[in-house]
Amino acid sequence: AFAARLGVAHASAVSSGTAGLHLALRAVGVHDGDEVVTSPFSFVASANACLFERARPVFADIDPVMLNLDPAAAAAAVTQRTAAVLPVHIFGYPADLPAFERLGLPIVEDACEALGAVHADGVPVGGRGHPTVFGFYANKQLTTGEGGMVTTGDGAVKARMDSERNQGRAPDMGWLDHDRLGFNYRLSDLACALGLAQLDRLNGMLADRARVAAGYRAALVDIEGLDLPCEDVGGNLRGWFVFVVQVPRECARDEVIRALREHGVASKPYLPAIHLMSFYREAFGHREGEFPVCEDVAARSVALPFFPAMTEGQVAQVATAVREVLGR
Incomplete structure (x- = not known):
């Protein structure tokens, strides 16, 4: 239901926006020694999630009006070690995704504050196909108490996140076979039910x-x-x-x-x-x-x-x- 609202192929429910950022960064290949260009004006989870994979958040300054990561500053911060760009849709205002897409790097979008936002081309934030993370904390546009969602246009990314949020369980959900490192990042059925009711409203x-x-x-x-x-x-x-x-x-x-x-x-x-x-x-x-x-x-x-x-x-x-x- 969430993916359909945003017009994107897939969505994975997770236990928090922070968990979603971690899974999304892993899914685009961020690992030890990499750099991720992101905004210094965000909730700290945007940067912390990079450190979970022993990558370094490389900050670049923000636009003085929109307060989002400045595309020119981000481009200047890119090095040979840059593995991804993590723009934040701060306070719900859409970041300039076309400018970041021109950098040719993997993108993880932090949309934890931006449910309901729409880009100038009419595409909802979260609908462009990049792994995009939403938060469902109590003060967000939609809440499950704690929780989050990651949208993506890539079925392989969806499959990886679904496994890793569930302790790395094998794709066939075999109870005893965990074929990769995973985490306890599941969203409970009760929280999901609350989210579906909120989605209707x-x-x-x-x-x-x-x-x-x-x-x-x-x-x-x-x-x-x-x-x-x-x-x-x-x-x-x-x-x-x-x-x-x-x-x-x-x-x-x-x-x-x-x-x-x-x-x-x-x-x-x-x-x-x-x-x-x-x-x-x-x-x-x-x-x-x-x-x-x-x-x-x-x-x-x-x-x-x-x-x-x-x-x-x-x-x-x-x-x-x-x-x-x-x-x-």
């Missing part, structure tokens, strides 16, 4: 998210210096996941979050730059200044309250608090 849930986002945009668009999520351009369509803004550069982001809390509005910094996390600093020597666009965006980003049942009054309450805190 997905259009309405996506529409509700788009409604809330439109309300926020109308309420906040005239605040000077506050950067809102980019509008859909060129035929691209966002699958709304969160509503993240960047506060004016003269404002201290953490102070804004604290002041919003005093106004009764919960918010959080989202997302931090992966390369500046302590593990990545220590493991790979990353430092400030490597990816200036990402670092600027990450330092100013605030996720505002966002959920499908949010009312106009609640949006107005948040918008009023933002104005008061920013002095606008």
Whole structure:
């Protein structure tokens, strides 16, 4: 049912988006000593999944408007050791897949935040045939509590992932024959049932998210210096996941979050730059200044309250608090 919705041949249900990224990277041949070009502005699982196979995530800077991996920066980061490119459809906005496809490298798409997004050519994110990973965590467009899905146009990739998610069991499902390394990455029947029920309601849930986002945009668009999520351009369509803004550069982001809390509005910094996390600093020597666009965006980003049942009054309450805190 999930594959049919996206117009792709195959889909494999998995226990999480992280598990899906791991299986997808293995399926395209990433292994020890390889490099994977990806975005530093993502949830950390995008990079961690590379390390599971002892490959190195090689970061490249992001586009300052769409906040996705910049194709030119990604191309410049490619070396002889590059085994794959892992673009992230950040905050549900479609990455420029045609540009990455021109690199001629295997692609794994991180669409864990992008269910419902559509490319400019009308193809849904996840429908181009590359292994594409969706997440079903509780805050996603569709939830199974925990869970995920990998779509692909390649039957061999599907067969490999189906086996490896199930402890490497042989293709004939022989109980005692495990002919490859595998993992416990299955999604439970109960979670699948919940997902199927949610899939039937997905259009309405996506529409509700788009409604809330439109309300926020109308309420906040005239605040000077506050950067809102980019509008859909060129035929691209966002699958709304969160509503993240960047506060004016003269404002201290953490102070804004604290002041919003005093106004009764919960918010959080989202997302931090992966390369500046302590593990990545220590493991790979990353430092400030490597990816200036990402670092600027990450330092100013605030996720505002966002959920499908949010009312106009609640949006107005948040918008009023933002104005008061920013002095606008």
